[in-house]
Amino acid sequence: MKALEEKIRKDGRILEGNVLKVDSFLNHQIDVPFMDKVGEELYRLFGDCGITKIVTIEVSGIGVACLAARYFNVPVVYAKKSRSANLSKDAYSVKVQSFTHGGEFFDVMVAKEYLSAEDTVLIIDDFLANGNALIGLKELVEQSGATVAGAGIVIEKAYQEGGDRVRATGMRVESLARIRSMDSVNGVQFCEE
Amino acid sequence: MKALEEKIRKDGRILEGNVLKVDSFLNHQIDVPFMDKVGEELYRLFGDCGITKIVTIEVSGIGVACLAARYFNVPVVYAKKSRSANLSKDAYSVKVQSFTHGGEFFDVMVAKEYLSAEDTVLIIDDFLANGNALIGLKELVEQSGATVAGAGIVIEKAYQEGGDRVRATGMRVESLARIRSMDSVNGVQFCEE
Numbered sequence: 001m002k003a004l005e006e007k008i009r010k011d012g013r014i015l016e017g018n019v020l021k022v023d024s025f026l027n028h029q030i031d032v033p034f035m036d037k038v039g040e041e042l043y044r045l046f047g048d049c050g051i052t053k054i055v056t057i058e059v060s061g062i063g064v065a066c067l068a069a070r071y072f073n074v075p076v077v078y079a080k081k082s083r084s085a086n087l088s089k090d091a092y093s094v095k096v097q098s099f100t101h102g103g104e105f106f107d108v109m110v111a112k113e114y115l116s117a118e119d120t121v122l123i124i125d126d127f128l129a130n131g132n133a134l135i136g137l138k139e140l141v142e143q144s145g146a147t148v149a150g151a152g153i154v155i156e157k158a159y160q161e162g163g164d165r166v167r168a169t170g171m172r173v174e175s176l177a178r179i180r181s182m183d184s185v186n187g188v189q190f191c192e193e
Numbered sequence: 194m195k196a197l198e199e200k201i202r203k204d205g206r207i208l209e210g211n212v213l214k215v216d217s218f219l220n221h222q223i224d225v226p227f228m229d230k231v232g233e234e235l236y237r238l239f240g241d242c243g244i245t246k247i248v249t250i251e252v253s254g255i256g257v258a259c260l261a262a263r264y265f266n267v268p269v270v271y272a273k274k275s276r277s278a279n280l281s282k283d284a285y286s287v288k289v290q291s292f293t294h295g296g297e298f299f300d301v302m303v304a305k306e307y308l309s310a311e312d313t314v315l316i317i318d319d320f321l322a323n324g325n326a327l328i329g330l331k332e333l334v335e336q337s338g339a340t341v342a343g344a345g346i347v348i349e350k351a352y353q354e355g356g357d358r359v360r361a362t363g364m365r366v367e368s369l370a371r372i373r374s375m376d377s378v379n380g381v382q383f384c385e386e
Contacts, residue, residue, distance in 0.1 A: 028271065030262075030269040059252050066260055070229055
């Protein structure tokens with residue numbers, strides 16, 4: 001999505017340790033008029049897949065998931081994260097290892113009543129890097145018997161292994177911007193440029 | 194908002210300890226087609242106030258804030274919560290006491306770059322109960338010099354003191370459903386019925 005690549009070039013900042021900061025439009029301030037177009041693009045890609053529910057994970061996936069869900073005319077279910085084992089017989093849950101938080105494990109859960117075998121799910125998230133969160137969400141949805149139609153990702157760090165790992169599971173993954181490399185000298189390079 | 198009152202009666206559940214569970218449409222699953230109408234109603238109420246930014250607090254305010262922001266055509270800034278004192282000279286912050294989490298204090302912060310004296314802010318949140326979060330958000334926004342035009346609340350527990358406390362500060366508060374009382378025998382009663 002060309003407009004998204006331009007937005008990342010213009011508003012993103014590369015911090016020490018090759019962290020891409022997109023706080024100004026994606027995950028602290030949300031540029032809603034712009035992210036609404038991102039949601040519309042996800043609908044263009046997945047609109048013919050019979051989606052009945054969009055699943056995302058708190059916190060930073062919620063905004064874009066809701067804006068996309070308007071186009072699909074379906075509910076959003078956001079999986080909850082918990083550091084404490086808060087397992088319940090009424091919830092589907094998986095353990096996910098966070099690489100951004102020092103390798104810590106956390107539990108990700110969704111109440112059973114909000115996913116069922118009748119659902120066809122689109123997973124939406126803001127970032128795809130090592131793939132742990134996305135693979136966890138896929139497993140979580142599959143516990144319910146629902147079909148995962150694919151994943152719509154705003155920004156993929158294509159120089160990390162997550163995209164390959166997730167696609168190797170057979171899941172369709174559409175990333176609207178795929179970063180091939182980035183550093184503070186040369187800025188951000190996208191794939192297929 | 195009549196449709197919201199009906200939705201709460203139909204889909205809300207009253208749990209032990211007089212907790213109103215609206216997980217099915219507001220804060221775990223988000224009924225986006227319905228919440229979009231809630232956003233539109235907030236625009237009907239505040240659309241003539243020159244709003245430049247919507248401020249909410251993670252997690253459960255983000256969905257409705259984004260859906261409302263589409264009508265206002267403005268960005269959302271979501272304040273972040275932190276249990277550890279994570280104060281930065283680059284952020285506005287306040288301490289808020291949580292009554293739902295055993296009286297624990299947490300820090301609420303917004304990066305300074307996303308609020309300024311030129312902004313006119315609408316605060317949006319899902320619940321108003323004791324008023325601590327809303328008063329904290331108001332103070333946070335005012336640190337930036339921005340004008341607070343008011344607060345749009347989805348559900349106010351009018352039998353708690355928060356609404357009175359917040360309105361006593363002079364802030365305009367519009368709650369789309371105001372619960373006068375509730376219990377598992379009689380269900381939910383709304384104000385002005």
